[in-house]
Amino acid sequence: MASAGRFVGALAAVALVEMLLGGLLPEVAETVGLFVLLVVLNSVRGDSLRGLAGGLAAGLVQDVVTSSVLGLHGVACCVVGYGAARVSQRILTTQRVVTLALIATGVLVHQVIVIGLIAILEIALFNPSAIAVLLRVVLTTAVGLVVLWVTDQMRGWMEKRTKGRTLETGRPRWFRGGRLR
Amino acid sequence: MSERRVAVLFAVAVAVLLALLTLQSPEQAGDMALWFEGPIKRFVAVVGGAVDRVREDRSTRAALERENEELRNRLRSVESAYAAVVGARLEADLMSEPLRFEPPPHADLLRADIVYVDHRSWRRTAILHLPEDRDREDWARRPVTTTDGLLGRVVSASSRYARVLLVTDRASSVGAMIERTRRQGIVRGTADAGTLSLMFLPLQVDVRPGDRVITAGIDGVFPRGVPIGTITSVESNGDLFHDIRIAPSVDLGSLSHAFVWRREPLPEGIMDGADGISR
Numbered sequence: 001m002a003s004a005g006r007f008v009g010a011l012a013a014v015a016l017v018e019m020l021l022g023g024l025l026p027e028v029a030e031t032v033g034l035f036v037l038l039v040v041l042n043s044v045r046g047d048s049l050r051g052l053a054g055g056l057a058a059g060l061v062q063d064v065v066t067s068s069v070l071g072l073h074g075v076a077c078c079v080v081g082y083g084a085a086r087v088s089q090r091i092l093t094t095q096r097v098v099t100l101a102l103i104a105t106g107v108l109v110h111q112v113i114v115i116g117l118i119a120i121l122e123i124a125l126f127n128p129s130a131i132a133v134l135l136r137v138v139l140t141t142a143v144g145l146v147v148l149w150v151t152d153q154m155r156g157w158m159e160k161r162t163k164g165r166t167l168e169t170g171r172p173r174w175f176r177g178g179r180l181r
Numbered sequence: 182m183s184e185r186r187v188a189v190l191f192a193v194a195v196a197v198l199l200a201l202l203t204l205q206s207p208e209q210a211g212d213m214a215l216w217f218e219g220p221i222k223r224f225v226a227v228v229g230g231a232v233d234r235v236r237e238d239r240s241t242r243a244a245l246e247r248e249n250e251e252l253r254n255r256l257r258s259v260e261s262a263y264a265a266v267v268g269a270r271l272e273a274d275l276m277s278e279p280l281r282f283e284p285p286p287h288a289d290l291l292r293a294d295i296v297y298v299d300h301r302s303w304r305r306t307a308i309l310h311l312p313e314d315r316d317r318e319d320w321a322r323r324p325v326t327t328t329d330g331l332l333g334r335v336v337s338a339s340s341r342y343a344r345v346l347l348v349t350d351r352a353s354s355v356g357a358m359i360e361r362t363r364r365q366g367i368v369r370g371t372a373d374a375g376t377l378s379l380m381f382l383p384l385q386v387d388v389r390p391g392d393r394v395i396t397a398g399i400d401g402v403f404p405r406g407v408p409i410g411t412i413t414s415v416e417s418n419g420d421l422f423h424d425i426r427i428a429p430s431v432d433l434g435s436l437s438h439a440f441v442w443r444r445e446p447l448p449e450g451i452m453d454g455a456d457g458i459s460r
Contacts, residue, residue, distance in 0.1 A: 048187045056194055071201040082191045
């Protein structure tokens with residue numbers, strides 16, 4: 001439940017950032033796939049149902065935020081989320097390089113699906129070049145690297161802080177006096 | 182939730198999203214269906230076509246085998262007939278040798294273009310354009326045929342053109358015979374432009390519709406054996422002779438080329454009886 005809450009919070013944050021980038025720096029918003037990044041990171045830390053649900057939700061939100069055809073990014077993120085979750089169940093994703101590879105593959109798969117659907121359904125005049133797709137994969141993976149580093153740093157800082165407070169009294173701060181505060 | 186159920190859920194979600202996408206562009210929904218459906222239908226069509234081809238090939242092969250067998254039988258009969266003809270010719274040569282008989286020389290044919298045809302008016306004639314290097318030849322009374330049969334004879338020639346009196350003209354007379362019975366008569370044109378008449382065949386002579394009529398070679402102009410036409414009707418109108426109608430073997434409505442026979446006709450004096458013989 002807590003993880004679902006964290007995902008919803010992260011999804012809201014990504015949507016907000018995407019909207020801001022779309023208004024201020026549209027080129028950056030088009031180049032970095034923040035929603036895919038969120039979907040992959042959510043999937044590698046959970047089971048396939050979580051990956052599927054997260055991908056579906058993130059994709060639909062992306063469709064709404066980017067004003068594209070409803071379901072376009074939904075399908076792509078759904079496939080990426082479910083696929084990343086299934087893959088992460090079979091390989092060790094504790095190493096950062098594996099997670100980055102999953103992110104890169106996820107972005108690539110997402111782009112392929114989106115471009116394929118656009119071509120089949122002739123939804124809009126959107127025909128990115130191979131270089132644009134490659135740039136999106138590289139930049140999103142780079143952002144993912146930053147996010148992973150920041151997350152690890154925060155986790156380490158939190159653990160250190162929790163450990164320090166526990167060492168002062170032998171008990172957590174919220175357990176002083178033998179009762180909950 | 183088990184992985185299988187999640188997989189089913191995943192498939193349902195993707196299907197619903199794709200349906201949602203196609204609903205937003207209904208004109209493309211058909212294309213997308215075709216995208217999936219097309220290869221399947223093409224595969225079925227290819228397989229069906231292959232099966233049809235195999236079936237057709239089998240029936241064609243059977244028909245060809247039948248036709249081949251029939252043609253082999255006909256070839257055998259033609260070969261035996263040809264062998265009989267060669268034998269008869271050898272026999273005729275052997276028999277004619279003591280008699281000192283010499284067959285008439287073979288004629289060679291000159292191809293000429295037909296530049297004018299009038300086969301329906303009072304005077305039914307055609308005009309030929311003669312070969313360039315034959316300016317000085319005497320073309321008068323030479324037979325003219327086509328690949329189908331007798332066309333007529335040359336009646337006059339001037340520089341490189343020759344007028345041909347068609348066999349259907351009422352002034353035309355050709356010594357003819359019925360191929361089946363070798364009975365001879367005279368073929369003439371009639372008032373009907375597309376019909377000939379075979380005359381002077383007595384009522385007791387066996388004549389049937391469908392009999393082929395060929396030149397008899399007895400008129401001093403036409404060689405023997407050239408097809409004239411086919412008998413269409415045989416009637417007796419109370420006279421001593423049959424009233425026989427013939428359809429010409431040459432289609433006068435589709436003439437383009439003709440062949441002039443380079444065959445010396447009988448001298449005029451002999452034909453007219455002015456050869457000094459007195460009765």
